[in-house]
C-alpha cells in the first residue's frame with residue numbers, strides 16, 4: 001500500500017478528518033482494512049458495512065470488527081443481510097454520520113430513502129464505482145442530490161488502474177480459481193467494451209482466447225474493432241462460445257433466451273456491480289436443476305442434460321473469487337481519502353450540490369506517490385519548456401478533457 005502509507009505519514013499529525021463521521025460501504029478485502037485504519041488515524045469516526053453479497057472475503061471485516069472497528073460483516077450472506085449491514089451503519093442515538101464513502105451507490109440510496117434527515121445534513125459523498133456514479137447523476141437530475149459528491153471512478157488513477165488494469169488480471173484469476181479451464185483457443189464473448197471490458201479482453205487475448213465483443217456504443221465498438229476484436233450481437237455467437245463475461249453495468253444483458261441457446265459447459269460470469277446483468281432469476285424454474293459443485297460455482301442443468309456453469313451466483317465475480325491487488329487498492333484508497341479530505345475541509349461555497357471530479361492536481365499527486373514503487377524517474381519541465389507549453393512547472397500537466 002505504498003501511496004496510502006506515504007499519504008498517511010504526510011498528513012496524520014494534522015488529523016484532517018477529525019469530526020468526520022463516515023459511513024463506508026465498500027467490499028472489504030485485506031487492503032481495505034488498511035484504508036479503514038488510515039481513515040481512523042486521520043481522525044475520522046467510522047462505521048463500515050463489510051457485508052457484500054458478492055464477497056467471500058469478509059472474514060477480514062469480521063477480524064476488524066473483533067479488533068474494535070465498528071464493522072458490520074456477515075458470512076454466507078443474502079441480499080437481506082446486505083441491507084441489514086447497511087442499516088446497522090445508520091442506527092444509533094448519538095451517531096450522526098456526515099459523510100458517505102460508497103461503492104455502487106447502495107448506502108447513498110439507502111440513506112436518501114430511509115434516513116432523509118441524515119441525508120440532508122451530509123457534508124458530502126465520495127463514490128467509487130461506475131454504477132454508483134450513474135445513480136448519483138440520476139439523483140442530481142431529479143434534484144434530489146442535496147450535497148456535493150466527488151466522483152472517484154472517473155479519476156484517471158482510479159478508472160485506468162482499478163477498472164482496467166486490475167480487472168485485466170482478476171478476470172483470469174477468478175476463472176482459474178473457479179474452474180480448471182485452459183484458456184488457449186477458448187471462444188469468449190465479452191459484453192461491454194468500457195474500461196473493465198477492455199482490460200478483460202486484453203488479458204484473455206494474451207492467453208490465446210478468441211474474443212468477441214458486444215457493445216451499444218459505436219465509439220467503444222470501433223475501439224474494439226481497432227484492437228482486433230470482432231464486434232457481434234450476443235445472439236450471433238451465443239451457441240458457439242465457451243465463456244460469457246458481462247461488464248456493462250447494465251441490466252438483463254444475458255437473459256434466459258441466451259442461456260437456453262448456450263452450449264453445454266458454457267461458463268457465465270459478471271464483472272459489473274449489477275445484481276441483474278445476468279438474469280439469474282429466470283433460471284429458477286422447476287425444469288432446471290441447480291447443483292452447487294463448490295463454493296461460488298453452480299451447475300444449472302437443462303432437462304436434456306445440458307449444463308451451464310454459473311460463477312458467483314451471477315454477482316461480481318472478481319470480488320468473490322479473486323482478490324484485488326493491494327497496489328490497486330492503495331491507488332483507489334489514496335484517491336478516496338483525498339476526496340473525503342477535500343469535501344470535509346473545503347470552505348463553504350467551494351462545492352455545491354453537484355457531482356465533481358477530484359482536482360487534476362490531486363490525481364497527479366496520487367500517481368506520483370505510487371511511482372516511487374517502481375523507482376520511476378520523472379522528467380522535469382524546464383522553465384523554457386513550461387513557458388512554451390503554457391503549463392505550470394509542477395502541474396497539472398493536462399487539461400480536464402484530456403483522455404489518457
Ligand SMILES: NC(=O)c1ccc[n+]([C@@H]2O[C@H](COP(=O)([O-])OP(=O)(O)OC[C@H]3O[C@@H](n4cnc5c(N)ncnc54)[C@H](O)[C@@H]3O)[C@@H](O)[C@H]2O)c1
Pocket residue numbers: 129130131132162163166167191192193194195196197214215216217220247248249250253271272273274316318319
Ligand atoms: N469488477 C471490478 O473490479 C470492477 C471495477 C470497476 C468497475 N466495475 C463495474 O463494472 C461495470 C463496468 O464498468 P466500466 O468502468 O467498464 O464502465 P464503462 O461505462 O466504461 O463500460 C461499460 C460499457 O458497456 C456498454 N454497454 C452498456 N449496455 C450494454 C449492453 N446492453 N450490451 C453491450 N454493451 C453495453 C457501454 O456502452 C460501455 O461502453 C460497472 O458496473 C462498474 O461499476 C467493476
